[in-house]
Amino acid sequence: MTGHLIDLYAWSYALANFVLWLTALPVQGIAAIANVATGSVPDPLTGTLVFLDSEPLTAFVAVIIEINIMLVWAAALNLFTLMWIERKLYSRLQDRRGIMIGLGSFDFLAATLGRIPLLGRPFRRPSHLGTGYLQNLADGIKLIQKEVITPARADKWMFHAAPVIIAVSTLMAFVALPWSEGMWIMGSYETRIVGGVSTPVPVNPWGILFILAVFSIAPLGILIAGWASNNKYTLIGGMRAAAQLMSYEIPLALCVIAVVVFSGTLDPFELVRRQSERPFTFGQWTIPWLPNWYVLNPLMWIAFIVFFISVIAESERIPFDIPEAEAELVEGWTTEYSGMRFGLVFAFKWLRALVGAGLISILFLGGWSGPTFVTLGAPNLADITATYSIPILPQEFWFVLRVYIIFVVFVWIGWSVPRIRIDQILNIGWKRLVPLSLLAILLGAGARAWLGGF
Amino acid sequence: MVDGELVAFVVLSAIEILAAIMVVTSRKLVHNVFWLAITLITIAGIYVLFRAELVGLIQIVVYAGAVPVLFLFGIMLTRRKIMEEPHESE
Secondary structure, X not given: OOOOOOOHHHHHHHHHHHHHHHHHHHHHXXXXXXXXXXXXXXXXXXXXXXXXXXXXXXXXXXXXXXXXXXXXXXXXXXHHXXXXXXXXXXXXXXXXXXXXXXXXXXXXXXXXXXXXXXXXXXXXXXXXXXXXXXXXXXXXHHXXXXXXXXXXXXXXXHHHHHHHHHHHHHHHHHHHOOOOOOOOOOOEEEEEXXXXXXXXXXXXXXXXXXXXHHHOOHHHHHHHHHHHOOOHHHHHHXXXXXXXXXXXXXXXXXXXXXXXXXXXXXXXXXXXXXXXXXXXXXXXXXXXXOOOOHHHOHHHHHHHHHHHHHHHHHOOOXXXXXXXXXXXXXXXXXXXXXXXXXXXXXXXXXXXXXXHHHHHHHHHOOOOOOOOOOEEEEEOOOOOOOEEEEEOOOHHHHHHHHHHHHHXXXXXXXXXXXXXXXXXXXXXXXXXXXXXXXXXXXXXXXXXXXXXXX | OOOHHHHHHHHHHHHHHHHHHHXXXXXXXXXXXXXXXXXXXXXXXXXXXXXOHHHHHHHXXXXXXXXXXXXXXXXXXXXXXXXXXXXXXX
């Protein structure tokens, strides 16, 4: 193998940090613009809403704009980043470099940049020496161009309805999943006294329950997809998927109940507020420099582990990917789909992993709490005397960082262990995880009763 | 001035009545189950419209979780023809 002057591999991993930062930047830009436009409203989405909220139709349009910002952010940017992380990381686990198409792969771009004096000599390099971030975009463009084929004896109506049900029910979870104190769709402001000052804080009393509810719609769409394709492999895959998803929803919900009993709230904002309080308390012990994350509490360890395994199973990742086992079932219930229909049902796995990682982060890992080392002052056009402060490390950054780290652990587990059989999957779900999650509820309730809650 | 809640209520009710009629008139068992799911989910929407968010969300969790079970039983435990077989002439 010929050597490179620059270790592109190390370079791409250094760039991973930068990509993390970049994906959080657009949101902050929108936040700054919205705040300059509307004055004192502290978040991008509500800022848009207040700016346009003069009559009901514009309010409706503003809500649509909000949802679009959220979907572009969550479903496009983060989906591409998750796919990139997965493909790059499992390639390295298999001792190869993986996808390589980046901005430098565009010949015209490389030639143009090469003419700028400070960038030195024109760099003309082969198209497979990039970071690989644009590979997923290229795959998406390829899928959109392909023909949508309906099998001859398929139930046409339900065959085309199933991807819509799956994609919509998965995307609906992003309505209730907050990315920071300011970036959310579902919720409202409530005035509370924080440190002697009455400030508006976001609340969403049913957030976690909403996410669980929309999570339970997808198995129906998968079964319909498997049945309507009129193919034995898809039917078997659909039935396996339904059995697996339904049996792992029970420990998932029971672990959420354990956390809810432990903390006394279903509100994601309130959960994160409780966890970001500084002195870590456990009974009579306090550790002043440790935050109050639930994962650090020994009573919540069982709930955390069971929830983690259930999320991996719910997103059909590799140790539990028997519904789409490509070696035996030819991609399972997605066999007959082609074109962008396949793209929708294929991206479903990553979107569910994204929601699941966000839930793990909110329920156990302190959500978006983190240090904001420096804040920059920005002029406030509505009030000349006031300035608006923009944190240089926003809350979205810390949330996305946690989500990506959790996802890296998913990939790491997924590509290190072999796939397990369907009867073993159901045995683990019903005989191990359900009793363990009941034990977790018992521990949470005991902590609530005798230690006074957290 | 159009009341948004009224519009939402009328649309949800129309979908629900239509789906409820389809539940009893569809010829294929799997179609019945699908329309039943639509009926139950629109009922959840109407609960949310009545400011009973908890009831609505529990409705989705419980019934959307139960309908695939019905679906599986419908496929496995009935003697109805599940898959379309190719004709003899082909």
